[in-house]
Amino acid sequence: QKEVEQNSGPLSVPEGAIASLNCTYSDRGSQSFFWYRQYSGKSPELIMSIYSNGDKEDGRFTAQLNKASQYVSLLIRDSQPSDSATYLCAVKIQAGTALIFGKGTTLSVSS
């Protein structure tokens, strides 16, 4: 069974710190990787996508992918209270299949 694993948290960081969120996946052939942010009671919002090994930066967000270790992470620099949410990791195993989501990590940023 294809799995995406995340630490449920909560991960607590002070305002201005770097938050590091981690995700592992079971299928070595996975092709595409995504991070979603979900505020309480709301639907998930796509914030980052990454397809090849290495880092991808977008503003305060950096996604990191290591296919050999089957590991993807999300770094949030200069964390703000508005970043407090659940972050979902999602993996697409191959074209023609649907995304598989982890259960999410809850991030709490204190001011």
Added chain:
Amino acid sequence: SQTIHQWPATLVQPVGSPLSLECTVEGTSNPNLYWYRQAAGRGLQLLFYSVGIGQISSEVPQNLSASRPQDRQFILSSKKLLLSDSGFYLCAWSGAANYGYTFGSGTRLTVV
């Protein structure tokens, strides 16, 4: 730009009653469409996905069904709801094969 509409936002239904949730996408053609469910304390569970009109793939055997009568319309149905059907139902669409999904605002269903 593309938008996805999902309704109703909340729904309280008795056990054994029918269900119909509708999702429509605007601003794109031939989208891939998905229904997910998020139960309390659990992750997003894929229920159905569709790559075209009349083409439905089911991921989890249950008392739910899905239909795609038009290119940009996706409907989730049940003939008789169970208590275990309660949850947050999310419709999503995607374009090219490896793109991420855009979710609708969701329907919170409570079966009583």
